[in-house]
Amino acid sequence: MPMSRLRPLIHYALIGTRQEQPPPDIASAPFDRLVDELPATLSLERKLLLLAGSEAVYAVAGASTLPLGVTMAAAPPEKLPSCSWQAAALIQSALQQSRREQQVQALELVARHGRRLPFDLLPTLFEMLSNEGLSSQTVAALRPVLASLVGERGRWLARFHPAWHKVLISSLPATELSEQELSLLWQESSTPERLALLRQLRVYNRPLARQWLAEAWPKERLEQRLALLGTFEIGLEKADEVFLEKVRDQRSYHERRLAAALLVRLPSSACHRELLLVAQGLLQREERSEDGGVVHAVLPAAYSPAWRRFGIEQLGSSQENRAMWLQALISLVPPSFWEEQLQLSPASIIRLLECDWRSQVLAGLIQATLLHRATSWARALLSWLDPDQRQPLAEAEELLSCLEQPEAEQFLLHALASPEQPWSKRWLALLAKLPRPWSAAFGCSFIEYLQGRFQQLIQRSTQASSQVEPWELVEEWQQWEKGLKIASNALPEACFDFALQVLQPILPQKTQSYYVRNNIIPSFNAFLEDKAFLSNLLKELER
C-alpha cells in the first residue's frame, strides 16, 4: 500500500494540537485550496478534522491494489469422492457437539465408505484434532483414517498451518513422508505420536527404527523406554538381538524382563536356547496306571545369577520365592515346549497338574500363552475349571485375544447362554477382551442378550418396593450399563438397524428406581440416539 496522505496529520492528532500545532501548509492538493477557502473564523481543529474527513473519502475512492506475485501452487485434484452434503451436515452437527466417540465413529464410517469430507469441513476437523485438550485416544483412533478423510485438499491446506501440518503428518503413512518430516515428527512429537511413528517404521524400515530407538534410549525415562521397547514385537527379527541383549543387562528389572520376553519369541536367539535349558525338568510327568498319571512342578533348588538376565530377581530363597522363580520361568517358555517334553496335550497337562504350586504354574502358563499367542493353550486354559470351586481361572479372560475371532465370539455367546455357565458371571470381563471388530452375527446376538437382560432387570426393579434399588441389583445394572457402553463402540454398522428395532426407548415412568431413572435410562437413550445418528449417516453414505 502506498504511504498514507494522512500520515503528517496523525502526529498532531495523537499528541493534540494543544501541545503542538501543525504547519499551515499541511494540506496537500487538492485539499490545500479547499482548506484555504474555509472561513477564517473556523478553529484550527475543525479545519484539520474536515481535512481528515476529506482525505478519508479520498483514500477510499483512490484505494489502490498491491502487486502480489507470489506463486502458490493450487491443490491437486481429489482421488476420493466427497460425501454428500446431507452426510456432511450430519458430520458437522456431530463435530459441533462434544461426544468424541460419536465423532470418531462417524468419521470412521465416512472413511470406510471410501468418501472424504467436503472442503468446508476441513478447518473444523483440523481445529478439533490440533486442540491440545483432545485425548490421545481420539487422536489415535482417527490417525488411520485422517489422510483419506481430508483428501488432497486437506494435505494442501495443512501446509499453511503448522499445527495442522503436524497433525496431518503424524497420521500419514511414514512411507509418504520426506526425511525432513520424519525427523521433525520424531524430534518434536508427543510420546504417543512417536510410538505410532516407531511402530510404522518397524514395518517398513527396521534399521532406522533401531537406530532412532538406540539414540533415544539413554535420554528416556523408564516408562517411555518400556513403551519404546514394546514396539520391537512388530517385525521382531534376528537383527534386533544385539540391542535387546544389551537391554538384558540394564539395571531395571522391567527392562530386562521385557527384553527377555521379546527374545524368547525368536527361536534362533541365544536367550531362547538358554531358557529352554533352564526350563528342562521344571514340569515332570509321572505315569500312574490307575488314573493316567500326574504332572508335577519342581521348584528350582537355588537361584542362578544368570536368571537376572531373564528379569528374575532373587529376593530370598524361601519356598514362596522359589515358587515365584518357577512362575517367572514358565511364563517365558513357549507352552508348546511342555507338550513335547511331557508328550501330553495342553488340556491334559492342565488337568493332570498336581502340586502345591498349581496356581503359580497356571498363572505362568497364562502369561506364556499370551506371550507366544498359543491358541490351543488359550482354549484349554479358558475351559479349565477349578475342580473344587468349579470356577474358571483368574485373569484367564485375557486369553480370549489369542483365539480366532469366530471362536472367541462363540466362547462368549456360550457364556451368555445361561446363568449356569461357569463364565456367566464374568461375561463383562470377557466382553471387554473380545477383539474388534465384532462380526455382525455376534453384534446382533449380543444386542438380543442386552435386551433380554434388560427386561429381567426392569422386572426385578419394579418388584422392588422401595425407590432404593437393592445393592445386588445395582451391581447388575452397572454391569449391564458397561456392556452397553462396550457395545456402543464395538457394534458393527450392519447391526445398527437391528439394534434400533430390538431396543426401544425406555419410558422413565416404567420404574420407581432412582438409580435406573438417573443412570440407566439416560445412558440407554444416549446409546439409541447414537445408533440412530450413525444409521442415518450410513444411509446417506450408501445413497
Place this chain on the structure above:
Amino acid sequence: METALTPAVLASLAPDGQVMKAGQELANQRHWQTLGQDERAFWGECQGSALYRVCIDKLSLKTSCTCPSRKIPCKHSIGLLYLAMSSADTVPVAAPPEWVETWLKRRTAHRQGGDQPQAAQEDKGAALAMTPEGEPERQRRSQRRQQRMLRGLERFDLWLSDVLRNGLADLQGETLHQWEQEAAALDDAQLPGLASRLRALIAMPYSHHNWPESLLRQLGKLALLSEAFRYMERLEPELQEDVRQALGLPLQSEELLSRGERVRDYWLFLGQRVEQRDQLWQQRTWLLGRQTGRQALLLQYAPAGRPPTFTEHYPLGSEQEAELIFWPSAYPQRARLLEAISPAMPLGSSPGAASFAEFLATVAAALARQPWLERFLCVLSEATPICLDKGQHWYLRDRHEQALPLSRGPHWQLLALAGGHPVTFIGEWNGEELFPLAMISPTGGFQSLFSFKK
C-alpha cells in the same frame, strides 16, 4: 420440481443449531403422513406428539406450523425444507389440500397489505407510526426537531474539536467513557445515526497497529457530516437525503413507498452478515441485479442480548425475480424487498468484476456521488485467496496479480474451499479490507462463508 434451496439457505433460516439438528432428524419420510408441493408452496403433516401441519411459501420462505414451538421456523418446517432439498422426488407435486389453500390465501392477502413487521424491524424504533395530523402541525414539529438537531450538532462539533486539541494518544478508560456520554447526548438530540457512528469508534483505540489513522479518518467523516447538515441547502436533493439518513432521521414507510425508486430485476442473493451495532443485531444482505448490475443492501435489525431472529428470510445463493424499493439517495444502495415475483432459482452464471481496478473504479464513482457510503459489495471473478506467513497475512488476488487485504483473519474456510484455484469472491469492502461473505467455485457452486454462531 426444481428448487433453489441450498444448505446455505437452510442454515440461514434455522434459528439455532438445535432446530437444525432436530430438523435433519425429521427429514425422513417415515415421520410424514402427507407431503406435497405446487408452484407456490411445500406442505406436509408431521407426526410428533400430535399431527402437525406445516406449510412453506416458496416465494418468501415464510413458514407456518401448527406445533407450539416458539422458535420460528420450527424443526418441522426445517425438516420439510430439508426433505424438499434432499431429492427432487421426495416431496411430490400435488394439488394442495384445503388447509394449505386457506393459508396461502391468507398469505396473499397479507402480502397485498404490505409487510408491516419488516418495516418495523428495518427502522429500529425510528418508525414511529405517523398519526394523522395537519400539515402546519407537522411543519412545526419538523422545525422543532431541526432546532434540536442543530443544537446537538453544535455541542458535538465543539467536543470533536476538543478531542483533537487534547490528542488521541490517551484515549482509554475514563476518557472513552465521555465518548459514551457524548453518544447519549447525540441520541437525545435526535441524531441516532451520528450516535451510532460515534459508538462504533469507541472500540477502536489500540485495537490494531493502524488505529490512529483509522480513527482520525472516521472522526473526520463525522465532522464532514455535521458540516454537511449545517449547509444542507448547498447539497443536491438526493445527497440531502443521504445526510439525513446518515444522521438518523428516519424515512417513514409511506414516504419510502411514495418516494423510493422501484427496481424490478433478477436479484442475486449473494451474501449475508450479522453484526452487533449499538444495542441491536444488524443483518446485512447483499444483492446484485442481474440485468441492472445494481447492488442492493437489505437491512434487518433484532434486539441484542439474545440470539438474533429476523422476520424476513432471503434465499441466499439463489436468484429471484423481485421488485425492490430503494431509499432515496445520491447513490441508492439500501433497499427493501417489496415483492417477490417468482420463486427463487439456483444461481445462473457467475457475476463479478473482472479485476480490482474495475471494482475500485465503481467504488470511486459511487463515493463521488455519496461520500458517506460505508460499505460496498465486492464481487470479483477469478479471484484467488492467498495465505502468507503461516496464516498471519491474508490477501485476495485478481487475475492480474493485484491484491487487496482480506479482513483480519484467519480465513481458513475460504482457503480450504478455493484450494489455490481462482473462484468468484463475494465480500464486503469497507475501503480498507475485504470481509469474505461467500464464494462461487466452478465445482462447489455457491458457498456461504459467514455463519453466525447460533
